[in-house]
Amino acid sequence: MGHAADHAELDLQLKGYGLTTAEITYRMPDSPSLLQTYVWQAYDLAPHFPELEKFLDFWHRTLDGPLHSVRYAHQRLIGPSEWRNLSGVWRLQ
Structure with missing residues (x-):
C-alpha cells in the first residue's frame, strides 16, 4: 500500500472506525442445497455497520446467490486512550 492509503486508514481509525470481517454464507444459484462462503x-x-449494510444491499440487488447467514467480528484498532496529540517535542542531548 502507498502512503496515501496508509494515511486514509489511520484517519478512519482516528474517527472511530474499526476493522470488520464478515463471513457471508450464501446458496449457490444453480444448486440451492449447496452453501458457499465469502469473506x-x-x-x-x-x-450500525453502514459499510457492511451497503455491501449486503449491493449483494441483494446485484448477485444471484441468496444469503443464508452473515457472521461478523469487529475490532477497533485505536482506542481513545491510545492516542494523544503532541504539540511539541523536546530534544535533550
Whole structure:
C-alpha cells in the first residue's frame, strides 16, 4: 500500500472506525442445497455497520446467490486512550 492509503486508514481509525470481517454464507444459484462462503473485510463503524449494510444491499440487488447467514467480528484498532496529540517535542542531548 502507498502512503496515501496508509494515511486514509489511520484517519478512519482516528474517527472511530474499526476493522470488520464478515463471513457471508450464501446458496449457490444453480444448486440451492449447496452453501458457499465469502469473506468480506473493511473499516466500518459499530454498532450500525453502514459499510457492511451497503455491501449486503449491493449483494441483494446485484448477485444471484441468496444469503443464508452473515457472521461478523469487529475490532477497533485505536482506542481513545491510545492516542494523544503532541504539540511539541523536546530534544535533550
